[in-house]
Amino acid sequence: MLFNSIEFAIFLPIVFLLYWFIFNKSIFFQNFLLLVVSYIFYGWWDWRFLSLIIFSSLVDYFIGIKLSKTGNQRRRKLLLTASLLVNLGFLGFFKYFNFFVDSFVEAFTLFGSSFEPTRLSVILPVGISFYTFQTMSYTIDVYKGKLQPTRDIIAFFAFVSFFPQLVAGPIERAKNLLPQFSEKRRFEYDKAVDGLRQILWGLFKKMIIADNCAVVVDEIFFNYAEYSGSTLLMGALFFSFQIYGDFSGYSDIAIGTARLFGFSLMQNFAFPYFSRDMAEFWRRWHISLSTWFRDYLYIPLGGSRGSMWAKIRNIFIIFIVSGFWHGANWTFIVWGGLNALYFLPLSLLNKNRTNLDIVAKGKYLPTIREAFNMGLTFGLTVLAWVFFRAESVTHAFAYMGGMFSDSLLSYPEIVIKNLILLLGAFTLIEWFGREGQYAFANVSLLRPRPLRWFVYFFVIGLLFYFKANQPQPFVYFQF
Secondary structure (H helix, E strand, C coil), X not given: CCCCCHHHHHHHHHXXXXXXXXXXXXXXXXXXXXXXXXXXXXXXXXXXXXHHHXXXXXXXXXXXXXXXXXXXXXXXXXXXXXXXXXXXHHHHHHHHHHHHHHHHHHHHHHCCCCXXXXXXXXXXXXXXXXXXXXXHHHHHHHHCCCCCCCCCHHHHHHHHHCHHHCCCCCCCCHHHHHHHHXXXXXXCHHHHHHHHHHHHHHHHHHHHHHHHHHXXXXXXXXXXXXXXXXXXXXXXXXXXXXXXXXXXXXXXXXXXXXXXXXXXXXXXXXXXXXXXXXXXXXXXXXHHHHHHHHHHHHHHHCCCCCXXXXXXXXXXXXXXXXXXXXXXXXXXXHHHHHHHHHHHHHHHXXXXXXXXXXXXXXXXXXXXXXXXXXXXXXXXXXXXXXXXXXXXXXXXXXXXXXXXXXHHHCCCCCCCHHHHHHHHHHHHHHHHCCCCXXXXXXXXXXXXXXXXXXXXXXXXXXXHHHCCCCCCCCHHHHX
16 A cells, blocks of 8 residues: 555545544554554555564564573574574565576576576565564564563564554664553644644655656666766756655655654654765665664674774675665665765774764855765765666666766756756755754744645645656665
8 A cells, every 4th residue: 555545545544533533442452453454554565465474473572572581592592593584584585586596597607507597486575674674673682681572462563564664664673663552642633733744745755756756767767878978867866866755755654654643753864965975874864774784783793893804894794785685686786885985985084973963053054065065975876876776787887888978068858847946946945944853844833824734735736736647656665
């Protein structure tokens, strides 16, 4: 069920009314309702994949309880290993089986051998990369003694399958989200209004920014050989806005929807395109995944401690694994490796934590140096996105070659003035709202009230006027 679909527009208010007016007698009933509607929401794509999320939830629920009952370190390690094998086993089979088979064949071909292996017609379950990481963080934290396991099976299953963030995050930590299923929730008008406001902004990002960019991006990337370098550059720029509007838009809708039901989810994007270096960018882009890899992979490997070679190794591991998490394609691995190269000098020079505050905080404009650094960081990010979007590494290099050809300074063949104006307005709104949790939050400060309502209805009108002819699926559903 897509957030930007008619089905969800019907589904959400029905669940909201049931939750606050029918099932509000106890936490148990509310949690049970959330569990049922989350399974309906997830099963809307393919009900067969419900068995995977149910089995994964069962395994981690019972392993969590078993971990609390034994102090034997060997047995505890075996229990944790079992949890990781189940979760990573599902993820590896459905997402990476054919990738490894194809890579194995290509490696043999290089040595003059050839054979036809068996490939499977595997359908990737929606959201599997997100909920497997969420459940793994639970068992890891229980194993480390950072979290007490829950015995409330309904609350735990609802935590794993919580429909607002089930399909594309944020990837919540159990210590943040799970306790909220045990707390009494009371309807708060201001929180609900703020949630609706963030949902509206998320829909704007998705339906107006991302979906309209997607139409142009698909045309340019699919037919890159026919266009000039300036047009290819425009395609890369539009994809940068598409991926940001699409993914951060989903996160905004998820966070706002959760707020309607009395839950607080972590901020997943913090205006990353206003970053002054790549380290800041990765503190602001897909925060839930970046911090997950930091806490469960980078730090256990030694982080920035140890020798210079250990630091380099750890940086490449975390970025390449992050790239591989995104998909079974060498393009994502190259994308991760390229970002590692971007990040490496900052880490080795101990400048990776230089820009921790909000750029130009309390000011209307950045300094010349800040503007230059933001432009440079954005430019490097745009180049990396070419590999993320390309169908293959060969496609990416061919696209880059065409982009940096003599025609780079020519007038683009594709110029969509309305879209460019929309992107400019969008960037300004994001800039002036960069000190909030999301850019549209500042609308709550508008006075008088009729002015706020005018802005809301104006944005709703834009959604209908500028929506793409064909609704686009969220990009991160494929991950």
